[in-house]
Amino acid sequence: MQRKRYTPGRTGSTARTAVVLTLGLSLGIGLTGCSSGTPADDIAVDAKAGPAAAVAPPGRYRTLFEPCGAVPQATLKDLLPGAAALADAERDKAYRGVAAVTYDTDRRVGCTWKADTPDISHRLVLDIERVVSYDTAVSDDDRAQEVYVRKQLAAGIPLPPTAPPTTAPATAPPATTTPSAPAAPGSPTASGPPPGTPQGTTSPAATTAGATAAGDAADAPSGKPPAGTTAPASGATPSDPSPTGLEPRVLEGLGNVAYLDDALSTVGANGHQRVVSVVFRTSNVIVTVSYREQTTGSAEAPDSMELQEKARNLARLLAERLEE
Secondary structure: OOOOOOOOOOOHHHHHHHHHHHHHHHHOOOOOOHHHOOOHHHHHHHHHHOOOOOOOOOOOOOOOOOOOOOOOHHHHHHHOHHHHHOOHHHHHHHHHOEEOOOOOOOOEEEEEEEEEOOOEEEEEEEEEEEOOOOOOOOOHHHHHHHHHHHHHHHOOOOOOOOOOOOOOOOOOOOOOOOOOOOOOOOOOOOOOOOOOOOOOOOOHHHHHHHHHHHHHHHHOOOOOOOOOOOOOOOOEOOOOOOOOOOOOEEEOOOOOEEEEEEEEEEEOOOEEEEEEEEEEEEOOEEEEEEEEEEEOOOOOOOOHHHHHHHHHHHHHHHHHHHHO
């Protein structure tokens, strides 16, 4: 009987391990651990995820300044000339102003100043709003621009015109005529005016329709009278339009965008009231300056140029404050 040859180190579990390794290598099977590979499911998920959606940038401003202390006293003395005639306590109160009641002073603040005398009264209102977009695809600045545009359109001030199209509209090809049987004398035809109408003229019906359409377009309500006029509504004074160049309009050089509104109305028998509003947007903050002068027993209306200049100077001052 022939005995099996003894091989050192190949007995028991060691031998079995060697056999497994030999079979694995011969079959091309990797014996690496599961932790070193990437599951097929994970690969499929990563391939479908794609790039992350871009998030719109936040606005420049996160807080707002205190409004009642934002206007220097020297400016208030100019805007409220009647306060100089008040008693010391009343004058100090007029210059101190009254803060608007808001629920979040980081989102909206305001202040009101007023000074009244028997013949004239002045009122200044400041409103500052910080707009926040809760849509990650829309930036705070874009949302603030939407709010600003709604304010401007509500004031009846049209938006600046957009650039004209670069290509001219297509022109319809000339109509071709098809010979047809002659119509009976005196009867209208489908391709020409009634008999007796000179060539190149328009029928009275067409002329009337065009004039009516033009009149309807001119009379269509726009929410604001034409520039340089004041709407003849209840209490209004249509006979005192704003001078040319002082009508409600878009302003340049103030914030990102700005406009000015000017409204005149009558108060009582002989009184007048003029309200000038300057609204501008800087990033995601919208500032509204409203300056009102009211007279009693005076036939003259408050001066438009003076009020506009004072309101614009204050708006520029606040725009500089936002830049600090």
